[in-house]
Amino acid sequence: GAVVSQHPSRVICKSGTSVKIECRSLDFQATTMFWYRQFPKQSLMLMATSNEGSKATYEQGVEKDKFLINHASLTLSTLTVTSAHPEDSSFYICSAIRSPGANVLTFGAGSRLTVL
């Protein structure tokens, strides 16, 4: 089956530093990956759509310079939270589709970011 791995699962950082979260498709090539953010007791909010070899498409209200997304290969997308602040603390989840035509998303286990 399709497996998506996220790393790290938990990260604590100081305010002002940058943090990189990796999302890997382990057994399939993912032309498109999605990054979501989940606030406590709330639903998932789509942040951006990441397409291999091109710039990410950000949802309205998501700062491109704050949340840098790179999808350099068919199996890896990264989300970098730059100059992190406590309000960036959240649960970040990535998902991937195997190829066009597939009708399901496979989600990673999520990464819990805590900014002190």
Place this chain on the structure above:
Amino acid sequence: GEDVEQSLFLSVREGDSSVINCTYTDSSSTYLYWYKQEPGAGLQLLTYIFSNMDMKQDQRLTVLLNKKDKHLSLRIADTQTGDSAIYFCAEPYSGAGSYQLTFGKGTKLSVIP
């Protein structure tokens, strides 16, 4: 825009059936999904239903779709303590073939032993 609504909490006794309800807004959705999230984990696809179906059964799970009322439900038979989790209903953003999903806020299912 799309809006998916769910009740936030459900509590059932072990062995009973659980029914989680969801309403959605986009009548053109081709698929509707149910995801499960266990504490501190990502989302696991439980099941999905194609919009031309009224019902789909998969072992203990039964999905009912009422397109007229834009109502989706998930029934879990013989609910077990391991079923305790948050269940999300989701529909694609408008437009067939869209893989971007709009999620409800999730229903927290608590199973009482």
